[in-house]
Amino acid sequence: MSMPRxxxxxxxxxxxxxxxxCGDSREILATLKPDSVDLIMTSPPFALLRKKSYxxxxxxxxxxxxxxxxxxxxxxxxxTGSLVIDLGGSYERxxxxxxxxxxxxxxxFCDDLGYRFAEDFYWFNPAKLPSPIEWVNIRxxxxxxxxxxVWWFSKGDWPKADVTKVLTPYSKRMKxxxxxxxxxxxxxxxxxxxDVTHNFGKNGNKGAIPSNLLQIxxxxxxxxxxxxxxxxxxxxxxxRFPEALPRFFIEFLTEPxxxxxxxxxxxxxxxxxxxxxxxxxxSVELDADYARLSAVRFLEDKNLDEIEKxxxxxxxxxxxxxxxx
Numbered sequence: 001m002s003m004p005r006x007x008x009x010x011x012x013x014x015x016x017x018x019x020x021x022c023g024d025s026r027e028i029l030a031t032l033k034p035d036s037v038d039l040i041m042t043s044p045p046f047a048l049l050r051k052k053s054y055x056x057x058x059x060x061x062x063x064x065x066x067x068x069x070x071x072x073x074x075x076x077x078x079x080t081g082s083l084v085i086d087l088g089g090s091y092e093r094x095x096x097x098x099x100x101x102x103x104x105x106x107x108x109f110c111d112d113l114g115y116r117f118a119e120d121f122y123w124f125n126p127a128k129l130p131s132p133i134e135w136v137n138i139r140x141x142x143x144x145x146x147x148x149x150v151w152w153f154s155k156g157d158w159p160k161a162d163v164t165k166v167l168t169p170y171s172k173r174m175k176x177x178x179x180x181x182x183x184x185x186x187x188x189x190x191x192x193x194x195d196v197t198h199n200f201g202k203n204g205n206k207g208a209i210p211s212n213l214l215q216i217x218x219x220x221x222x223x224x225x226x227x228x229x230x231x232x233x234x235x236x237x238x239x240r241f242p243e244a245l246p247r248f249f250i251e252f253l254t255e256p257x258x259x260x261x262x263x264x265x266x267x268x269x270x271x272x273x274x275x276x277x278x279x280x281x282x283s284v285e286l287d288a289d290y291a292r293l294s295a296v297r298f299l300e301d302k303n304l305d306e307i308e309k310x311x312x313x314x315x316x317x318x319x320x321x322x323x324x325x
Contacts, residue, residue: 006021010022010028012288012319014322015298017279018279019282021284021285028284029069029076035077038080039250040077040260042084047090047099070083079155083155084121084152085153086148086245087105088148089149091132119212120212123216125147125217128146128218161252167206168208168209218242224296224297237267240267245269247273251277256278257279262282265283265285265291267293268297270283271283271297272297292314295310298322
């Protein structure tokens with residue numbers, strides 16, 4: 001199983017399944033074979049009012065900027081491929097009024113670039129701190145913003161997808177129902193006029209169909225990546241999504257051996273999830289320090305001296321081959 005082919009000048013480190021690169025993802029996407037990628041899973045810098053260290057764009061220019069990446073990504077996707085983008089919400093400057101930038105991204109990607117809108121997802125992060133401070137904490141005029149929009153785009157009308165790969169545990173009530181369906185469930189015509197019957201079987205479907213509201217706490221503060229970089233006195237990427245988020249879409253929209261790409265990889269959470277799930281992967285990060293330090297995620301079995309040695313090799317221009325944790 002070979003990883004995606006990208007010119008070596010972009011390589012930072014690699015594994016048996018994938019490669020972390022450093023560069024402008026618009027350039028790197030242009031080096032990929034057309035119709036070769038199954039899933040692009042990414043979280044670009046958000047259109048926030050405050051400038052961040054990772055280079056987020058102002059709201060006014062954000063949509064045009066992100067569309068450049070959307071246009072560059074489309075040729076690389078297979079006809080059954082998908083592009084999933086996590087976008088945080090924002091407010092207009094100085095007003096308790098929501099920005100529409102994430103919805104403008106949705107419309108532009110479909111109307112101008114030709115993507116199909118497969119489904120909208122919403123990532124609820126119950127661990128997110130109250131924000132924005134002005135409207136929530138100080139004036140107490142708004143509820144805290146704890147939900148990101150996650151747009152699932154596809155190249156064609158029939159993207160690869162299998163929801164049985166991401167079933168959730170049954171509720172206690174559903175487990176009781178499955179033990180004796182006839183006792184707790186009667187077939188009848190619903191108020192909508194539909195005839196509803198059951199075919200639960202002995203074990204149901206081995207899980208419940210997930211909703212498009214994904215409740216995933218972002219509690220990465222004590223992870224190996226965070227602890228190591230703190231010990232090394234290195235800057236940690238400030239905007240990391242939890243591994244469970246890309247893992248959900250990788251399992252849902254791809255199969256083992258498929259190609260997964262992240263065009264704004266940050267600390268390379270997507271690459272780790274893809275590697276663990278047996279997918280080939282390509283991660284692209286513009287910031288050389290973030291790209292290099294993301295190697296720490298693949299070095300959980302190493303001590304600090306060994307980790308520093310690997311990071312030094314990368315700084316020297318070598319491309320070490322790492323093993324999954």
